[in-house]
Amino acid sequence: MKNKVKINRQMHEWSQEELGRRVGVSRQTIYAIEQGNYAPSAVLALKIAAVLETSIDQIFELEDTDWEN
Amino acid sequence: MKTYFELPVKYHMIGWIILIIFIPFGIASLFYEWQIDVLQIQVREEASFLKPQYENFTNEILGIGILTGLLMICLARLKEEDEFTRLLRLKSWQRGMAVNTILMILSFLFFYQEYFFYAAIFHLFSPLILVYAVFRFSFLSINRSIAHEK
Numbered sequence: 626m627k628n629k630v631k632i633n634r635q636m637h638e639w640s641q642e643e644l645g646r647r648v649g650v651s652r653q654t655i656y657a658i659e660q661g662n663y664a665p666s667a668v669l670a671l672k673i674a675a676v677l678e679t680s681i682d683q684i685f686e687l688e689d690t691d692w693e694n
Numbered sequence: 695m696k697t698y699f700e701l702p703v704k705y706h707m708i709g710w711i712i713l714i715i716f717i718p719f720g721i722a723s724l725f726y727e728w729q730i731d732v733l734q735i736q737v738r739e740e741a742s743f744l745k746p747q748y749e750n751f752t753n754e755i756l757g758i759g760i761l762t763g764l765l766m767i768c769l770a771r772l773k774e775e776d777e778f779t780r781l782l783r784l785k786s787w788q789r790g791m792a793v794n795t796i797l798m799i800l801s802f803l804f805f806y807q808e809y810f811f812y813a814a815i816f817h818l819f820s821p822l823i824l825v826y827a828v829f830r831f832s833f834l835s836i837n838r839s840i841a842h843e844k
Binding site: 649651656658663665669 | 774781833836837839840843
């Protein structure tokens with residue numbers, strides 16, 4: 626799953642720590658999401674979209690490989 | 695809905711205190727046959743082959759203490775526990791168990807007699823040690839990557 630968390634976060638001029646604090650997760654979690662190493666739960670993805678004042682589909686996008694088992 | 699089991703953060707410290715107290719006595723008991731005399735209890739009317747009349751329960755208490763301490767450390771929450779760290783923890787159990795199984799296979803193949811006995815004792819504790827080590831290593835790797843990104 627591709628995501629634009631980093632771009633949206635930088636538009637708000639927030640650090641990873643700040644975004645993490647706003648959605649209630651650690652900085653490590655935000656880092657892992659931005660690097661594409663971790664696909665967040667639906668709840669966390671919705672929270673991230675909400676604090677970044679955008680919709681979830683503007684931030685997270687499925688890739689072809691996500692359809693493979 | 696909470697579907698996972700974890701202990702409060704303070705159990706991390708409690709677990710370490712238990713380990714610091716119990717491990718030196720455990721080593722003394724294993725290698726130097728140190729025992730607490732009060733724990734010498736009669737368990738049978740008469741002794742027979744491989745069944746002594748008296749048993750000393752020092753080993754059992756030390757073993758339970760060390761396992762309890764390790765379990766507390768492995769299950770205690772981080773200060774910033776979230777869904778990612780939970781996944782990391784779950785993966786650590788999976789990887790730790792896989793590494794432990796490989797070590798057990800190697801022990802079967804390469805250790806005999808008293809060395810196998812010591813390996814068997816080690817493998818009572820190694821699963822939890824490995825799970826914790828893998829978890830801390832994973833966490834350290836992420837922190838290093840973050841520092842590197844800066």
